[in-house]
Amino acid sequence: MTLRFVAALAAAVLATSGPALAQDAATPEARTEAFAKLPYWPGFWVSEQYLQTTISGSAAPRPPGSPPLERLNGFDAPYNDEGKARQAEAARTRAGRRADGWGYPMMMDAATPFQVMITPEETMIVNAYGETRHIYTDGRPLPPAEDMWPTVWGTSIGHWEGDTLVIETVQVQMPYTYFHGGPVFSEEAKYTERMHLDGDRLVSEFTVEDPVTLTGPWSKTINHVREEGYDRMIQMDFSNDRTGQENGVNTIEPPADEQQAQ
Amino acid sequence: MKFQVACAGAVALALASGPADAHHSFAMFDMSKEVTVSGTVKQFQWTNPHAYIQLMSKDAQGRDVEWSMEMGAPMYLYARGWRPRTLRAGMQITVKLNPLRNGRPGGVVRDVTDAAGKPIGTNR
Numbered sequence: 001m002t003l004r005f006v007a008a009l010a011a012a013v014l015a016t017s018g019p020a021l022a023q024d025a026a027t028p029e030a031r032t033e034a035f036a037k038l039p040y041w042p043g044f045w046v047s048e049q050y051l052q053t054t055i056s057g058s059a060a061p062r063p064p065g066s067p068p069l070e071r072l073n074g075f076d077a078p079y080n081d082e083g084k085a086r087q088a089e090a091a092r093t094r095a096g097r098r099a100d101g102w103g104y105p106m107m108m109d110a111a112t113p114f115q116v117m118i119t120p121e122e123t124m125i126v127n128a129y130g131e132t133r134h135i136y137t138d139g140r141p142l143p144p145a146e147d148m149w150p151t152v153w154g155t156s157i158g159h160w161e162g163d164t165l166v167i168e169t170v171q172v173q174m175p176y177t178y179f180h181g182g183p184v185f186s187e188e189a190k191y192t193e194r195m196h197l198d199g200d201r202l203v204s205e206f207t208v209e210d211p212v213t214l215t216g217p218w219s220k221t222i223n224h225v226r227e228e229g230y231d232r233m234i235q236m237d238f239s240n241d242r243t244g245q246e247n248g249v250n251t252i253e254p255p256a257d258e259q260q261a262q
Numbered sequence: 263m264k265f266q267v268a269c270a271g272a273v274a275l276a277l278a279s280g281p282a283d284a285h286h287s288f289a290m291f292d293m294s295k296e297v298t299v300s301g302t303v304k305q306f307q308w309t310n311p312h313a314y315i316q317l318m319s320k321d322a323q324g325r326d327v328e329w330s331m332e333m334g335a336p337m338y339l340y341a342r343g344w345r346p347r348t349l350r351a352g353m354q355i356t357v358k359l360n361p362l363r364n365g366r367p368g369g370v371v372r373d374v375t376d377a378a379g380k381p382i383g384t385n386r
Contacts, residue, residue, distance in 0.1 A: 057334030229341025
């Protein structure tokens with residue numbers, strides 16, 4: 001498949017799906033020009049909270065006196081009665097629970113590195129667990145309500161305001177279900193992110209609005225920094241969570257071969 | 263079995279000041295203790311969300327004990343020079359770890375050395 005063919009194919013797709021960009025990139029040359037105007041955010045990004053995570057699975061302690069970093073776990077969100085009830089239930093059931101991965105929004109506040117792939121039509125954010133966000137920037141609106149349903153990573157559209165990518169994400173399953181350290185927001189929550197490069201940091205400003213669990217908007221800023229030591233993205237599935245619980249204390253479950261023998 | 267329990271005050275103090283745990287709380291491990299275990303690698307599980315070293319060792323009565331030694335996710339190990347074949351079944355190694363609080367033979371790995379005391383991989 002030649003580059004010319006790919007470009008022509010992309011232009012053909014745009015002509016039917018993205019009126020704003022279809023006009024801007026109706027030709028391969030126009031698309032190349034549109035591409036060149038976009039930011040480039042190479043690197044393997046991790047939340048500053050997790051920079052230099054060791055083989056033990058914990059990040060190095062930050063210097064004494066460092067200001068606390070903001071988190072997306074929702075522990076300090078302004079919950080209403082429903083939110084407080086969900087938080088209480090999460091606190092009761094969190095210990096010993098296994099996870100399926102990070103999910104959204106926690107994959108944006110994680111030690112697992114992600115890459116940001118920017119094209120005129122779409123920005124993709126992909127992490128080492130294979131978790132992928134598709135953020136359509138071709139001018140389309142969100143799909144009709146009947147065409148969406150809650151998923152772990154939600155449905156996203158975005159647009160550029162200068163060098164800032166503004167993302168709107170809806171229809172996210174309650175994040176706590178997928179990852180036990182996630183927030184308890186409802187499927188009605190709307191997540192807005194403003195993402196831009198500030199020197200060596202990729203800054204993401206989050207605002208969550210959720211009429212079901214929150215009394216008002218909740219905003220947090222996550223700084224992503226480049227982790228060293230990677231020559232490529234290596235994706236592996238999430239297949240061996242051996243976290244267990246015994247007498248109220250977490251433990252490591254025996255390996256699968258021993259469990260089968262018991 | 264070479265089994266030493268030592269208070270690692272500096273480690274405990276450092277971790278109490280707020281490490282970021284990647285997948286679950288470190289409350290399941292006694293970070294105030296450091297245990298050294300020598301034995302034979304049974305299996306190196308290069309898996310998400312954690313890698314595990316399954317190590318066969320001997321207890322004080324000479325009985326075989328299988329340890330489950332937890333590490334971070336493979337991507338963190340990769341960034342520090344570890345690979346799936348860094349540890350192979352049959353290798354003689356010594357592992358320093360913070361043990362499980364419930365007394366089971368397991369913990370979270372701090373450092374690994376070979377039979378000659380040479381570091382395997384790095385934790386920096």
